[in-house]
Amino acid sequence: MAVGRFRKVQRAAGSFIKTNRFDHGEATLLPEAYKKFWREWKVMKPAAVHYIPEEGRWKRNIVTGEVLPIQNVPIPIKYPKEADWGLWGGEGVIKGFQKxxxxxxxxxxFWIPSLKRSVVRSEVLDVYLSIIVTERTIKLIHDNYGFDHYLLKTPACDLRSVLALKLKRKILLALFDKCPAYKDTPDQQTTIYEEYKNYLSAYTPEExxxxxxxxxxxxxxxHWQQQVVNAPKPLKQKYRSQLIEQLKIHGIAEAQDGSPEQMPGHSWISKMNPFGKKHET
Incomplete structure (x- = not known):
């Protein structure tokens, strides 16, 4: 089994423990904020698109009167890589047989959704976007009264595509910064922010x-964050800090202002420098 891609079963203390991709390597350092998004994207059950689910647990056959259990089995759907760079509204490619x-x-x-290029507008970002969409995507945008409302209301498992999630993230970041696209028009900036600010309540800044x-x-x-945290610091910074602390302990007046660079030119350190500028006394 590939580490980090498939679930591994480890035997420990006489029992089997299921692990997931977050239990190996650098993935163990991922914060809970990303795990929450991953569950919304990959674990949460998406809404039915290609079939109509039946309610209840049992149904009666009208002709025979036989009572049968209701089984809402999702239709297997294929999502090609092209689906990640469009907004398909949850639709995908269905593979089957035809007589x-x-x-x-x-x-x-293969049943392929009808795709077409359309232009949508993001009010929060104040941009027009040319995107490959389906008829269902356009209907969902109209039903939610706008492109931004559609993205912000729809969970990641239903958006599915990388492009949709990327746009939703940019919209959330723009809302968190109070719509910087309208900084030159304060009245319009306030109007747009007041319309969409309620979506921020579902997220923390880290999320x-x-x-x-x-x-x-x-x-x-x-990985980049770990490199920044564990980056080696120059020894001159370490020795400079130690020197300043020692000077403060011994009551040297010049050390109270901070680093040696901030000390005046007539300090005792400058007098020890043979190449420094000489001051008249």
Whole structure:
């Protein structure tokens, strides 16, 4: 089994313990904010798109009167890589069989959603975007009274595409900064912010920072953070700090202002420098 990609089963103390991708390598350093987004994106059950789920647990056959259990089995859907750079509204490619004639054998068939390029506008970002969408995406945008409302109301498992999550993250960051796209028009900035600010209540600043990142981007981000934290510091900074602390202990007046660079030119340190500028007394 590939580490970090598939679930591993480890045997410990006579029992089996299931682990996931967050239990190995640098993934153990990922914050809870990203784990929350990952559950919303990959674990949460998406809304039914290609079938109509039935309510209840049992149903009766109208013809025979037989009572049968209700089984809402999702249709297997394929999501090609092109789906990540468009807004398909949860639709995907369905693989199945089709019987095109009564006396012919069935043949494999793919049902592909109808795609077209359309222009949408983000009010929060104040930009127009040319994106590949489906008819269902346009309907969802109209039903939610705008592109921004559609992205902010829809969970990640239903948006699914990387582009949609990236745009949603940018919108959340812009809202957190109070719509900087309208900084030249304060009245309009206030109007837009008041309309969308209620969506911020569902997120903390850390959750917004990690929202919408793919697995590779999250690992790269945590790797960069670790490099910054563990970066070696120059020894001159260490020795400079030690020198200042020793001078403060011995009551040297010049050390009370901070680093040696901030000390005046007539200090005793400048007198010890043979190449420094000589001051007349």
């Amino acid at each position: 095109r004639h009564e006396y012919n054998r069935r043949v494999p068939h 917004i920072e990690w929202y919408g990142l793919t697995w590779g981007q999250a690992i790269q981000k945590i």
